[in-house]
Amino acid sequence: MTGCASFTVLNHEGVLAVRGADAKSFLQGQVTCNLAYINDERSSLGARCTPKGRMLSSFRVLLENDGYLLAMDSKILIEQLTELQKYAVFSKSKLTDESALWSRFGLFKADDVLDTLGIELPTEINSTVHHNQMIAVRVSTDLVELWCKSDEGPCLRKRLLNLLPQAPLNTWQLGLIRSGIGHVTLPVREKLIPQMLNLPALDAVSFKKGCYTGQEIVARMQYLGKLKRHMYRFKWVGNELPEIGASLLSPVHSSAVGEVINAAETEGGIELLATALDDAVNDGRIYLEGNEKNLLELLDLPYKLDTEREILR
Numbered sequence: 001m002t003g004c005a006s007f008t009v010l011n012h013e014g015v016l017a018v019r020g021a022d023a024k025s026f027l028q029g030q031v032t033c034n035l036a037y038i039n040d041e042r043s044s045l046g047a048r049c050t051p052k053g054r055m056l057s058s059f060r061v062l063l064e065n066d067g068y069l070l071a072m073d074s075k076i077l078i079e080q081l082t083e084l085q086k087y088a089v090f091s092k093s094k095l096t097d098e099s100a101l102w103s104r105f106g107l108f109k110a111d112d113v114l115d116t117l118g119i120e121l122p123t124e125i126n127s128t129v130h131h132n133q134m135i136a137v138r139v140s141t142d143l144v145e146l147w148c149k150s151d152e153g154p155c156l157r158k159r160l161l162n163l164l165p166q167a168p169l170n171t172w173q174l175g176l177i178r179s180g181i182g183h184v185t186l187p188v189r190e191k192l193i194p195q196m197l198n199l200p201a202l203d204a205v206s207f208k209k210g211c212y213t214g215q216e217i218v219a220r221m222q223y224l225g226k227l228k229r230h231m232y233r234f235k236w237v238g239n240e241l242p243e244i245g246a247s248l249l250s251p252v253h254s255s256a257v258g259e260v261i262n263a264a265e266t267e268g269g270i271e272l273l274a275t276a277l278d279d280a281v282n283d284g285r286i287y288l289e290g291n292e293k294n295l296l297e298l299l300d301l302p303y304k305l306d307t308e309r310e311i312l313r
Contacts, residue, residue, distance in 0.1 A: 004109075004165070005107075005108060005109040005110045005112075005113070005164055005165075006107075006108050006109075006110070006164055006165050006166065006167035006171055007105050007106065007107050007108070007110065007113075007146075007160045007164045007165075007166055007167065008105065008106040008108070008166070008167050008168065008169055008171055008172040009103075009104075009105060009106075009157070009166070009169075010071075010104040010105060010106050010145065010169075010172065011104075011169075012073070012074060012169060013071045013072060013073055013074055013104070014071070014072065014073075014074040014077040014097065014099035015069050015070070015071055015077075015097070015098045015099045015101070015102045015104075016059075016069070016070045016072060016077055016080060016081055016084075016095065016096075016097060016098070017064075017067055017068070017069055017070075017095065017096050017097075017098040018067050018068045018070070018084075018088075018093055018094075018095050019065075019066050019067030019068075019093070019094050019096075020066065020067060020091075020092045020093040020094045021092040021093075022091035022092040022093045023066070023067040023068055023093050024068075025091065026087070026088060026091045026093040027061075027068060027093075028209065028210075028212065029211065029212050029213070030048055030084065030087070030212055030213055031046045031047065031048050031061070031212060032046050032047045032048070032049065032194055032199065032204060032205040032206065032212065032214075032215075032218065033045065033046030033047075033061065033203075033204050033205065033206060034206035034208070034209040035061075035068070036209065038061060038062065038063050038068070039063055040063055040128065040130055041127065041128055041129070042126055042127065042128055043060055043061060043062035043063075043126050043128045043137050044060070044061055044062075044126055044203065044204060045058065045059070045060055045061075045126075045181070045199065045202050045203070045204035046058065046059055046060075046061050046070075046199075046204050046205075047059070047184065047194050047197075047199060047204065047205075048080065048084075048213070049193070049194070049212075049213055049214030049217075049218065050190060050213070050214055051213060051214055051217075052214065052217055053193045053194075053214040053216075053217030053218045053221070054190040054191065054192065054193060054214070055184045055189070055190070055191075055192050055193065055194060055197070056076070056080060056083070056184070056189060056190060057072050057073070057076050057077075057080050057184050057189075058072065058182075058183045058184040058197065058199070058204075059071055059072040059183075060137065060139075060145070062128055062135065062137060063128075064135070067093075067094075069098065069102070069147075071104065071145075072183075072184075073183060073184065073185045073186070074099065075185065075186045076184070076185070076186055076189060077097060077099065078097065081095055081096075081097055100150060101149060101150050102147055102148070102149065102150055103147070103148050103149070103150050103152070103153025103156065103157070104145060104146070104147050105145070105146045105147075105156070105157070105160060106139075106143060106144070106145055106146075106172040106175070107143070107144040107145075107146055107160075107164070108142055108143060108167070108171060108172070108175055109142050110144065110163075110164055111144070113160070113163045113164060114136060114144065114146075116163060117131075117132075117134065117159070118131060118132060119131045119134065119136045121136045121138055121144065122138065123138065123141070124138065125138055125139070125140060125141075126138060126203065133148060133149065133152060134146060134147065134148045134156070135147040135148070139175075139176075139179065139181070140175070140176075140179035140181070140302070141179075141302075142175060142178075142179075143172070143175045143176070143179060170264050170265055171264075173262060173263075173264040174264035174265070174266055174271060176262065177233060177262055177263075177264055177271050177272065177273050178233070178271070178302070179302060180198060180201075180202070180231070180233060180273070180301040180302055180303055181202065182197045182198070182231050182261040182262055182273045183261070183262070184197070185244055187243070187244045187245030187259075188244065188245050188259060188261060191259070192275060193217065193218060193221060193227075194218055195218070195221055195222065195227050195230070196227070196229050196230060196231060196275050197231050197261070197275070198230060198231045198301075198303075198305060200222070201303045201304070201305055202303070205218065207219055207222060207223075228277055228278055228279070229258065229275055229276065229277050229278065230275065230276070230278060230305055231261060231273055231274065231275050231276075232273070232274060232275075232276050232281055232298060232301070233271065233272070233273055233298075233299040233300065233301050234271070234272050234273075234274060234286070234296040234297060234298060234299060235266075235269055235270070235271050235272075235296070235297040235299055236263075236269055236270045236271075236272060236288065236294065236296050236297070237268070237269040237270075237294060238269065238270050238288075238291070238294065241263045241264070241265065241270060242260050242263050242270070242272065242288050243260065244260055244261065244262065244263070245259050245260060246259060246260045246288055246289060247259055247288070247289040248260070248274055248276055248280075248286050248287070248288060248289070248296070249286070249287055249288075249289055249292070250277075250280035250283060250285055250286050250287070251283075251285055252279060252280055252283045252285070253277065253280060256289070257276050257277040257280040257286065258274050258275040258276035258277060258280070258286075259274060259275055260272055260273075260274045260288075261273040261274055261275060271299065272296075274296075281298060284298070
């Protein structure tokens with residue numbers, strides 16, 4: 001990713017809508033984040049887990065009129081919709097796939113463009129602004145999501161093209177990697193608990209809101225367990241992107257020590273987010289399966305994994 005401002009069409013994710021009088025109470029019992037803090041001015045990352053605390057999906061959730069919109073990987077959306085509908089029949093909630101109703105754009109270093117569009121978005125991460133039929137969400141210091149209804153999408157894209165170059169999805173993915181934001185996709189579905197994706201450090205897990213599916217396991221790991229695996233950012237000098245879910249190996253273990261969560265091309269190589277055992281990371285000899293002589297280089301994340309601080313939230 002260069003330092004130049006750009007925008008990307010975010011067509012790799014779908015939008016699951018939960019609407020109705022009981023939308024908030026229904027979702028509150030299903031997801032890791034606390035919907036009490038989500039309003040017109042704030043969105044959140046979150047996840048949905050199995051009873052054993054393994055993540056079925058992760059998403060960004062925001063408030064929109066009479067319900068909530070959850071942006072998640074399109075390949076797992078329909079299954080999540082089907083599963084959630086089994087529980088929604090007991091509440092006044094309606095779940096639908098609204099992917100076709102929304103256009104979403106990812107802006108990189110483009111706050112001046114937001115000003116041109118009349119949007120005053122605070123710098124605080126997860127800040128949200130509804131303005132003139134658009135929704136802007138602060139993802140990180142450099143990244144902003146811009147939502148609009150699909151019938152307005154071509155017009156908004158044309159306006160953005162007059163102000164910014166359009167970049168490929170790789171640019172947005174690289175921005176997420178550098179922001180330390182990983183997402184559940186099909187290859188890693190049901191393999192990870194939220195802490196393995198650093199979700200508490202991203203304000204995506206509440207330990208105070210009460211029960212939700214998988215809450216007992218997630219809370220037990222936070223308060224009583226000693227998690228030995230987290231998500232890290234690496235650089236790899238390779239010729240092609242590793243597949244999501246590809247195994248990480250280390251000479252300090254006889255089996256895989258982690259898996260790739262996301263990867264993107266950059267100047268001089270590839271950057272990736274991957275879960276890994278902490279002791280293997282500390283040893284410093286992690287490599288992708290089949291590339292033993294090409295070690296991964298550990299890079300910084302923009303946040304610290306402070307479990308004591310996370311417990312206070």
